[in-house]
Every structure is written in structure tokens, then in C-alpha cells.
Amino acid sequence: MEKTMNKLIRIIGLAIVGLFSALLVANSVFANEVNVFSARHYDSDVQLYKKFTSKTGIKVNVVSGKDKALQKRIKEEGKDSKADIYITADAGRLGAFQAEGMFQKGASSAAIKKVVPANFRSPYWVGIAKRARIIYYNPKTVNPSWNMSYEDLADPKYKGRVVIRKSSNIYNQSLVASLIKNNGEKNTAAWAKGMVNNFARKPTGNDRAQILAVAAGEADWAVANTYYLALMLSGKKGAEQQAAAKKVMPFFPNQDGRGTHMNISGGGILKHAPNKANAVKLLEFLLTPEAQQHIVNNTFEYPMIPDVKANKLIAQFGLDFKQDLKTKVSNYGKLQAKALKVMNEAGW
Amino acid sequence: MPLLVAIPIFTVFLSFFDTTGNYLDLLTDTFLLKYLTNSFLILLGVLSLTFIFGVTSAYFVSFYKFPGVNFFKWALILSFAVPAYIYAYSLVAFFENYGTAFSILTFLFGEGDYNKNIPKFDGLIGSMFSISFSLFGYVYVLTRASFIFQSHNLIEVGKNLGLSSYESFFKIILPSARPAIVVGLSLVAMETLSDFGTVDFFSISTLTTAIYNAWISFDDLTTANQLSFVLLFFILLLFVLENLSRKGAKYHQNSKGNKPIPKIQLVGGKSIFATCFCSILFFCSFVFPVSQMTYWTIKFPKYFQDINFWSLNMNTLLLVFLSSLFLIIFSFMTNYGNRVSKNKLISYLSTFSVSGYALPGIILAVAFITFISWFSDFLSSIFGFNSFKNVFIGSVVGLVIAYFVRFFSLSYNGIKSGYSKINNSIDENAYLLGYSKLKTFSTIHLPYLRTNILLVGVLIALEIIKELPITLILRPFNFETFATKAYSYAAQDLLEAAAFPSLCLIIWASIFILFISKYILSEK
Numbered sequence: 001m002e003k004t005m006n007k008l009i010r011i012i013g014l015a016i017v018g019l020f021s022a023l024l025v026a027n028s029v030f031a032n033e034v035n036v037f038s039a040r041h042y043d044s045d046v047q048l049y050k051k052f053t054s055k056t057g058i059k060v061n062v063v064s065g066k067d068k069a070l071q072k073r074i075k076e077e078g079k080d081s082k083a084d085i086y087i088t089a090d091a092g093r094l095g096a097f098q099a100e101g102m103f104q105k106g107a108s109s110a111a112i113k114k115v116v117p118a119n120f121r122s123p124y125w126v127g128i129a130k131r132a133r134i135i136y137y138n139p140k141t142v143n144p145s146w147n148m149s150y151e152d153l154a155d156p157k158y159k160g161r162v163v164i165r166k167s168s169n170i171y172n173q174s175l176v177a178s179l180i181k182n183n184g185e186k187n188t189a190a191w192a193k194g195m196v197n198n199f200a201r202k203p204t205g206n207d208r209a210q211i212l213a214v215a216a217g218e219a220d221w222a223v224a225n226t227y228y229l230a231l232m233l234s235g236k237k238g239a240e241q242q243a244a245a246k247k248v249m250p251f252f253p254n255q256d257g258r259g260t261h262m263n264i265s266g267g268g269i270l271k272h273a274p275n276k277a278n279a280v281k282l283l284e285f286l287l288t289p290e291a292q293q294h295i296v297n298n299t300f301e302y303p304m305i306p307d308v309k310a311n312k313l314i315a316q317f318g319l320d321f322k323q324d325l326k327t328k329v330s331n332y333g334k335l336q337a338k339a340l341k342v343m344n345e346a347g348w
Numbered sequence: 349m350p351l352l353v354a355i356p357i358f359t360v361f362l363s364f365f366d367t368t369g370n371y372l373d374l375l376t377d378t379f380l381l382k383y384l385t386n387s388f389l390i391l392l393g394v395l396s397l398t399f400i401f402g403v404t405s406a407y408f409v410s411f412y413k414f415p416g417v418n419f420f421k422w423a424l425i426l427s428f429a430v431p432a433y434i435y436a437y438s439l440v441a442f443f444e445n446y447g448t449a450f451s452i453l454t455f456l457f458g459e460g461d462y463n464k465n466i467p468k469f470d471g472l473i474g475s476m477f478s479i480s481f482s483l484f485g486y487v488y489v490l491t492r493a494s495f496i497f498q499s500h501n502l503i504e505v506g507k508n509l510g511l512s513s514y515e516s517f518f519k520i521i522l523p524s525a526r527p528a529i530v531v532g533l534s535l536v537a538m539e540t541l542s543d544f545g546t547v548d549f550f551s552i553s554t555l556t557t558a559i560y561n562a563w564i565s566f567d568d569l570t571t572a573n574q575l576s577f578v579l580l581f582f583i584l585l586l587f588v589l590e591n592l593s594r595k596g597a598k599y600h601q602n603s604k605g606n607k608p609i610p611k612i613q614l615v616g617g618k619s620i621f622a623t624c625f626c627s628i629l630f631f632c633s634f635v636f637p638v639s640q641m642t643y644w645t646i647k648f649p650k651y652f653q654d655i656n657f658w659s660l661n662m663n664t665l666l667l668v669f670l671s672s673l674f675l676i677i678f679s680f681m682t683n684y685g686n687r688v689s690k691n692k693l694i695s696y697l698s699t700f701s702v703s704g705y706a707l708p709g710i711i712l713a714v715a716f717i718t719f720i721s722w723f724s725d726f727l728s729s730i731f732g733f734n735s736f737k738n739v740f741i742g743s744v745v746g747l748v749i750a751y752f753v754r755f756f757s758l759s760y761n762g763i764k765s766g767y768s769k770i771n772n773s774i775d776e777n778a779y780l781l782g783y784s785k786l787k788t789f790s791t792i793h794l795p796y797l798r799t800n801i802l803l804v805g806v807l808i809a810l811e812i813i814k815e816l817p818i819t820l821i822l823r824p825f826n827f828e829t830f831a832t833k834a835y836s837y838a839a840q841d842l843l844e845a846a847a848f849p850s851l852c853l854i855i856w857a858s859i860f861i862l863f864i865s866k867y868i869l870s871e872k
Contacts, residue, residue: 043654063825070821078721080737215445236648
């Protein structure tokens with residue numbers, strides 16, 4: 001009995017050692033690779049990476065997760081980090097991570113500079129796709145004038161008719177950051193109070209839930225990103241949501257002034273990237289017409305390069321609206337904390 | 349090795365003694381109060397709900413016969429298989445505008461404007477219900493066990509004194525089951541305070557999310573430290589409460605003269621009430637989320653194709669297998685070491701290990717990364733070692749160690765409860781017969797503790813299958829489990845696609861639960 005037991009223990013021990021070493025080796029077998037840390041969770045991104053691999057032979061390894069937690073892991077791993085590219089869905093976060101010195105120059109290669117507008121790139125990171133944060137309305141109850149703005153949503157005449165998600169949401173923080181940049185902190189604080197007075201309900205749910213609230217008649221106005229409506233219209237969320245989406249109209253605000261608030265999904269090359277050359281190749285690939293077409297058809301974002309057209313579910317709402325290209329997206333990061341403070345003090 | 353389990357608390361505190369940041373400016377007094385209030389409200393709500401659900405159902409199935417009682421007895425523990433965050437997905441999807449409830453009403457009654465009539469959940473209420481339905485099982489199982497072993501004589505005496513069943517419940521049954529109920533509730537409380545997935549999904553700010561934000565988003569260690577302190581204070585309080593009632597339990601349990609209590613047949617309204625209560629509880633805690641996930645899986649078959657089913661199974665089971673093995677082996681070593689050497693230090697450290705269980709997984713994971721990074725840099729700078737960060741961060745090894753820290757208390761105490769039943773004189777007799785320590789262990793302890801090993805193994809498996817935040821941060825490249833896959837679909841607002849991995853997760857967990865239900869529900 002004791003012998004069998006000892007033998008068993010020895011076998012188990014060997015098995016563990018074997019397994020662990022196999023796993024360690026497996027981690028370092030692929031030399032021609034690029035490692036991506038992504039706070040974007042799209043499956044379609046992974047399909048895109050597979051296309052890249054079949055074209056170039058470079059294997060793409062991915063870890064996805066919560067934005068700040070990924071950043072923390074990259075920072076703590078320091079120069080031992082295997083991560084080459086960090087991708088996230090907010091310009092403010094890219095800017096903030098750059099400010100911490102976590103990116104190296106090189107994201108905007110010559111090929112990328114040629115196709116991506118200057119507002120959506122820096123030497124440290126580059127936008128991969130665009131999204132607009134816009135107003136949605138119920139055409140049966142209200143009709144916005146052509147020059148309606150984000151600022152107008154705080155007008156007391158809309159009391160109890162506006163929905164938007166919580167202040168903790170990063171898209172809201174970037175939007176309010178752009179308002180602070182353009183109108184100053186004091187005016188934006190007053191605006192935030194007006195918004196809170198107009199809320200139809202306590203902020204709850206994600207962007208899609210705001211659009212649904214307008215469809216259901218809980219509110220007349222909602223603020224949400226563009227791709228959520230297209231996602232519903234695509235039928236990926238079932239027939240009921242598709243029908244609901246048709247009851248709501250998108251509206252591109254601030255056409256009279258600076259234009260509609262734009263944000264980006266983007267990526268940068270990390271300071272200690274072990275595969276920098278491959279990282280540049282991957283970023284360049286993501287900005288080719290082929291890859292951009294794949295992105296816009298799956299995530300319903302706007303393309304970053306001029307030659308590619310947005311998916312028809314998005315394009316039908318018009319593509320010639322005025323985008324806010326004046327407010328540099330890199331400002332979002334600097335002002336997000338202030339934006340959160342302004343919203344919180346208003347009881348948002 | 350037990351030192352390992354002290355890492356989280358150690359790091360959380362040590363790393364907090366330097367910089368200050370700007371988060372506290374944001375976190376004005378009202379703010380902090382709001383977080384505290386949210387945490388407190390959720391805790392209060394969850395404790396009340398789990399108490400009502402757990403104790404009532406345990407009372408019915410332990411003392412009475414009514415239609416379906418034998419089914420409910422084990423069916424109610426299936427609620428363990430549904431993690432609170434998956435429950436939250438179902439809740440939101442069902443009640444949202446144009447959600448599943450709307451579809452059902454449309455299907456039944458034709459087109460109509462039903463959204464106004466569908467109740468809407470506030471995130472706070474939603475979190476309370478999600479967490480309660482997924483955790484009431486703790487209260488149910490422990491209370492039921494205590495009811496079953498309750499001294500029959502005491503209840504008889506009550507009857508002879510002319511107490512009604514209502515009076516004997518409040519005067520005899522409930523008070524004598526109090527220690528078990530408190531233990532159950534304190535487990536619920538710890539899990540509630542450390543919840544991240546559910547409150548994050550509902551974007552409710554609690555102490556845990558505040559610590560996460562202070563530490564990770566704002567790098568404001570002073571604030572994080574202060575908040576952690578509040579959280580730890582809560583937890584310590586619970587821990588003391590739990591320990592006190594565990595001690596109390598020893599006095600209440602009378603192992604001799606315990607014959608199984610004859611169950612009373614309920615009739616009429618009472619029987620219908622008992623059946624309804626248990627049915628609704630079973631429906632809400634298990635059937636509802638499972639149906640929602642099944643409905644989606646069938647309605648959106650396209651999302652099947654996107655999933656690498658085989659590798660998800662393999663990854664999940666690999667983590668379960670390695671972690672259980674590792675945890676059980678070390679729990680044995682510390683328990684046996686404790687028994688042989690009676691070393692106070694080991695005993696203190698083992699007690700301290702509960703910190704891993706009580707700390708939110710997400711905080712523990714970040715503490716783990718910070719600690720490894722610091723330790724590796726430290727050894728490199730002093731002894732010129734090569735960095736070993738990559739061995740532990742972003743590897744299966746690291747995941748297993750982090751799980752170890754988190755679940756050691758569970759495993760250690762599970763084995764310990766078995767050991768406490770083996771009388772020390774048995775060991776002494778074995779030594780007198782010339783058995784070595786190893787032989788005593790392998791021929792006497794191991795066979796005797798078989799059931800405990802099985803139980804502990806399955807409990808660990810359940811926790812790891814459901815575990816999300818640690819796995820998410822620490823996993824290697826291209827490594828998905830059912831939990832991370834479900835999370836990632838939920839994050840891209842495709843709960844429909846999250847349904848299939850969620851369902852697989854629930855099925856695996858249910859299989860494990862059914863596997864040990866015999867032992868959990870034993871009436872001997």
C-alpha cells in the first residue's frame with residue numbers, strides 16, 4: 001500500500017513538472033509573432049488577426065481584458081512584458097497611457113500617416129476605427145432643428161425626457177471632456193446640472209439601453225454611440241430589437257459649430273515591445289482597405305481611411321455630417337478626471 | 349508555503365505606503381458615503397434575501413413532507429452552478445425594453461406596447477437579486493444540515509410543553525440553528541463584498557469598485573489603502589462573527605441520541621404554500637437563467653461557430669485539475685503538519701489565509717502581479733537573478749498560484765473539518781504499531797478522509813469554473829475559459845453570444861454539484 005502510494009505521488013509529481021515545463025516551452029516556441037493586449041473584445045478582431053497571419057506568417061497572440069487592469073499588468077511586467085501592442089476603445093485612454101510613457105514612437109509609420117487624418121494619430125498611437133457619440137430621438141414626439149447641439153440637451157424644456165448612461169462610463173467622460181475643452185469647466189458644470197434635471201430616469205444600462213428607452217417611449221432623447229443602433233438594425237440581437245431600432249432616429253449634433261463628437265478605437269506600440277517590426281506591420285495591416293472593410297462590417301464603426309465606406313446600416317444615416325476635427329482627441333485623456341468630477345457634482 | 353496566502357494582504361498594504369494621487373479629490377465626502385451606502389445596502393439586501401430563501405426552504409425540506417420535497421432537497425443546491433454575473437446577464441436581458449419578456453408577451457398576445465408594463469430594475473436591486481439567488485445555497489445547505497442534526501428531544505419537549513409549530517420554530521429550532529445560519533450568512537457576506545462582476549455589469553459603485561478605481565485607474569494608493577481598510581474592517585468583523593458562532597456550534601450539537609426527525613405531512617394550504625415557495629425559488633435561482641441562456645443559444649445558433657468548444661473545455665478543466673491537486677496536497681501537508689507539530693505559527697497563518705477568500709478577486713489579482721513584479725525586481729537587483737515575471741504573470745502556473753491564494757482557506761478548512769473527526773489516539777496507536785508518519789497518513793488518514801477530499805475538490809472546481817477577474821487579468825495569450833468567453837461577449841454587448849459559454853459553464857458546474865449532492869445532503 002505504501003509503495004503504491006509513493007509511486008502514485010511520484011507519478012503525479014512528474015506529471016505536474018512535465019505539464020508545467022511543457023506550458024512554459026509552449027509559450028516561447030513561436031518566434032515570428034506579435035502580442036496584442038486588447039481592451040476591445042470583438043471576435044471579429046480575432047478573425048482579422050487570423051487573416052494577418054495567413055498573409056504574413058506572423059502569429060498574433062491576444063489577451064483581452066478590462067482596460068485599466070491590462071495597463072496595470074503591462075506596467076508591472078515592465079521590460080519583461082511580452083506585449084507589443086495595446087489596443088483600446090477610447091482616445092483618452094491612449095493619451096493617458098502615452099503620458100505615462102508606456103508607448104514608444106513608431107505607431108504612425110509613413111504608410112499610416114498617408115491615410116489617417118492627423119487628428120486621429122500621434123507618433124505614439126494611431127486610430128483604427130472611428131465612432132461618433134450622437135443624439136437619438138423619437139420622430140413621433142420630437143423634431144430637432146438642424147443645428148441642435150449637445151449643449152441644447154440641458155435646456156429646461158426637455159425636463160424628464162433625456163436618457164444617457166452613468167458618469168462612470170468612459171464614452172461619457174470623453175464627451176464631457178470635449179465640452180470642458182470647448183466651453184470651459186464652469187459652463188460645463190452648469191450644463192451637467194441641466195442634464196441631470198432633464199433625466200427621464202436614473203442613468204442605467206449601456207448605450208443600447210438608452211436607445212431602447214427612446215423606442216419604448218420612456219424618453220424622447222438619448223445619447224449613445226453610433227454603432228449600437230446599427231448592431232440592433234443588423235438583426236444580430238433579434239427581430240424585436242431590430243423593429244425597436246427602426247422607431248428611433250439618429251441625429252448628428254453641433255453641425256452649426258465644431259461638429260459631432262468623435263472618438264476612436266486605437267492602438268500603440270509599447271515601450272518594451274519585443275517584436276516592434278511585427279507590431280508596425282500589424283498596425284499597418286489594420287489600416288489597409290481590406291482590414292478596414294472587415295472592421296466596419298462587423299463592429300459598425302466608421303472607417304479610419306478615406307477609401308473605405310462605412311457599412312450600409314451606418315451609411316444610410318448620412319456620411320457627410322460635420323465631424324469635430326478641431327478638438328484634438330488627445331485632450332480627452334487630460335480632462336477625463338475633471339469631466340468625472342463635474343458630472344458627479346451634478347449628481348449624474 | 350502557507351506564507352503564500354498572506355501575500356494579498358501583505359502587498360495591498362505594503363504597496364500603499366508611498367505615493368498619493370488625485371482620486372481622493374474626486375472622492376469627496378458625499379462620494380465615499382455613496383459607495384459605502386451602496387455596499388451596505390447590497391450587503392443588507394443580500395443577507396435578508398438569502399436568510400429568507402435559505403432558512404425557509406431548509407425548514408420546509410427538513411421537517412415536512414409535501415409534494416416534490418425530495419426533488420427540491422437537491423434541486424435547490426443547483427443554484428450554486430449559476431454565477432451572480434451570469435444571473436445578472438439574464439435578469440437584464442429578460443426585463444429590458446424589447447427584451448425577452450417583451451418577446452414572450454408579443455408571442456402570447458400579439459403586437460402591443462408592453463414595455464411600460466414590464467418592471468424595470470434599478471442596478472442596485474438587480475445586483476441584490478442576482479447575488480442573492482446565486483448565494484442563498486450556502487445558507488440553505490448549512491441550515492439544513494443543522495436542522496437535520498438538531499436534537500429531536502428538544503423539539504419533543506417543546507411539543508409536550510404545548511408549543512405550536514410556529515412557536516417551536518421561533519423558540520427552539522431557529523435559535524439552535526443560529527450558529528449554522530451565521531456561518532452561512534458570513535460566507536454570503538464575504539462573497540457579496542468581494543463581488544466585482546455583477547456590480548460592474550450594473551455599473552454600481554461599491555467599495556470594491558472604488559478600490560479598483562483608486563488603485564488601478566488613478567494610481568492613488570493612499571485612497572485605495574483607506575478604502576481597503578474599511579473593507580477589511582467589514583471582513584474582519586464577519587470573520588470574528590463567524591469564528592464565534594463556529595465555537596458556539598460545538599456546544600449545541602449533541603451527537604448522541606440523534607434519531608432522524610420524523611417528517612410531518614403537510615396538508616391543504618400549507619402544503620401548497622411549501623411547494624409553491626420551493627418551486628418559485630428553484631425556478632428563479634436555476635430554471636430562469638438556464639432557460640434564458642438556452643433560449644438564446646437556440647435562437648442565435650450562428651454564435652456556436654465562433655466558439656472553440658474543445659479548447660474552452662480543456663482550459664477550464666486543466667485549471668480545475670491543477671488547482672485542486674495543488675490545493676489539496678498543500679492542505680494535507682499543513683493540516684498534517686499542524687497535527688504533528690502543533691506549531692502555533694502554522695495555525696495562525698492558516699487562519700490568516702481566509703484573507704485570500706475575503707479579498708475581492710480582482711484586487712487579489714492585481715496585488716499578485718504587483719508582488720511578483722516587486723519580488724522579481726528585488727532579487728534581480730540584489731542577487732542578479734534573471735527576471736521570472738513571465739513564469740508567473742500570464743501563465744497557467746501564475747493562475748494556479750493565484751487561485752491557491754484565493755481558495756486555500758476553503759480547501760484547508762475543508763480538510764481540517766475531516767481531520768478533527770479523527771481522534772489523536774488513533775495516530776498514537778498507529779505509531780505504537782510501528783507505523784511511520786507517512787504510513788499513518790497514507791493507510792489511515794487518506795482513506796478516512798476520502799469524502800472530504802472529494803467534497804473539497806468539487807468545491808474548488810466550482811469556484812474555479814465560475815472565477816472571472818483573476819483569470820481575466822492573469823491568463824496567458826490566446827487562453828479562454830467559459831467564464832472569460834462569456835464575459836468578453838457581454839463586454840461587446842452580445843449577451844446572445846455569451847449564452848452558449850454561460851450555459852456550458854452552468855452545465856459543468858451542475859455536473860460537479862450532482863456528483864457530490866449525496867454527501868452535501870447526507871442525513872446521517
